[in-house]
Amino acid sequence: MTTEREYTGDYPDKTLYIPGPTEVRDDVIDAMAEPMFGHRMDRMTDLYTTIVEDTKEFLGTDNDVVVLTASGTEFWEASTLNLVDEHILCTTCGNFGERHAKVADRLGKDVDRLAYEWGTAVKPEDVRGRLEGSDTEYDVVTCVMNESSTGVRNPIEEIGDVVAEYPDTRFVVDAVSALGGDYVDIDAHGIDVIFASTQKAFAMPPGLAVCVVSEDAYDQELESDAASWYGGFQRTLDYYDRKGQTHSTPAIPIMLAYRQQMKHMLEEGHEERDRRHREMAEYTREWAREYFDVYPEEGYESQTVACIENTRGIDVAETIETVSDRHDMVFSNGYGDIAEETFRIGHMGEHTVESIETLTDAIEDAAGL
Missing domain, CATH: 3.90.1150.10 (Aspartate Aminotransferase, domain 1)
Incomplete structure (x- = not known):
């Protein structure tokens, strides 16, 4: 006990x-000590729209961006609830790919695995073979960009190109420990959802999850009978379009740190x-x-x-x-x-x-x- x-x-x-x-820069830590303000004030709109648009600029994406008070784990669950009606194919080559599959199992989805021994990378041709050879029409294919349990960097760009050939299947990428430190052209490779945590390569304090969402993923959620309440793409993105804020109370000090660190990231x-x-x-x-x-x-x-x-x-x-x-x-x-x-x-x-x-x-x- x-x-x-x-x-x-x-x-x-x-x-x-x-x-x-x-490690976190001193000025980023200092930014969290600003006086508190309300999450429905104009100041919050200025802060949140700044970090969202700065993230888009840094990543070079035209897709929508969501920044929520959460760990990246939130978007394992949210993307599954938002996009998977029934069938999901999870590629696994380490602990975190397998965890994604277990989340989908727990949520009652029909989970197939394309599994590899630890230390081995997911191969695009195997993904193609599974999609071509299966009678199942998958709502989602998942992959971990950076499998930190084994140090494997999966070729998500090539895998995304394969999945893009199946217009009714979304490609979801866990980039928790890679995004911000490993370049990926999100829009060019059919990546519908890619998410990260700020305490990794973004070099910020823990507490925020960043998610990039394609228009196709947003539209697919609209057709679903159920979606995540906290991490629903429609709920988060529509609220941002209307208010320029988060739908629920955010961790304001960490967002202030995010704003400061994103200045450094954009400069670099x-x-x-x-x-x-x-x-x-x-x-x-x-x-x-x-x-x-x-x-x-x-x-x-x-x-x-x-x-x-x-x-x-x-x-x-x-x-x-x-x-x-x-x-x-x-x-x-x-x-x-x-x-x-x-x-x-x-x-x-x-x-x-x-x-x-x-x-x-x-x-x-x-x-x-």
């Missing part, structure tokens, strides 16, 4: 290299931010191959989270603790059944190659490499 543990505030600062939350630019993340990923993989190995299938490695195969058999938990104690840095063990077989480094948000090198030096010190 859990016992109460008082939060004292007396803790050493640790630099975060986990798959999220990640989507493509430049993508380049910086790619350089961090390449450095981390080179380091991993020198001392260990990389876990994901070659050619499908994540741009935001490195999953490193523990070929030396180091004590991962002990190494994490030593790095934390000696260097005030935190990285992550592997996920689930591969907790000791792998470890993970989050190279996302505001990190640079230089800051990632500081961590790998610390790991070398702690593990005696």
Whole structure:
């Protein structure tokens, strides 16, 4: 049974290299300390319309954007309720793809899985084969862009091109740990719904979920007999069109932080931010191959989270603790059944190659490499 543990505030600062939350700029944190105001005031309209339109500009999309007080998990549930009448095909190659399928199971949908071993990427030709060979007409196909449990980056662009050939099927992408740090042309590849959490590559505090919604997805929800109340596309987008606000009370301080961080992201630019993340990923993989190995299938490695195969058999938990104690840095063990077989480094948000090198030096010190 859990016992109460008082939060004292007396803790050493640790630099975060986990798959999220990640490091947040000081001025972004400071933005949350502005005086409170009402969520139905004109000031809220100014704030919310700014972050929505800035998000569209940064991502380079003409599709609609929803920003809600929630984690990205909200849009697993909402997209399923909004778009799936009966049949959904979930591609799974790790924990988070499987969780999406379990959400649909729990919501009473007819779930088919296109499943791969952990570490292996989803293949567009397999998606095509399933869609062509099945008698089932799927309402939705799902895929995780960045499977952070295994460090796999799935080829969602090519998968989206396949799904786009089926005009009655929507393509839903979980980009929770990738969007903002890994460039994707949303509109060009038939991605109907793509969502993320702000505490990952957006490098903001936790508490907001960002979702991009196509016109086809919006229209499909209109034809449905049921939809999510909180994350319904019609409800959220129509309210934005009428009022320029959220339909329910939002976490205003975090939206103020979002506004500040989006200034930095727009200044850097989507493509430049993508380049910086790619350089961090390449450095981390080179380091991993020198001392260990990389876990994901070659050619499908994540741009935001490195999953490193523990070929030396180091004590991962002990190494994490030593790095934390000696260097005030935190990285992550592997996920689930591969907790000791792998470890993970989050190279996302505001990190640079230089800051990632500081961590790998610390790991070398702690593990005696």
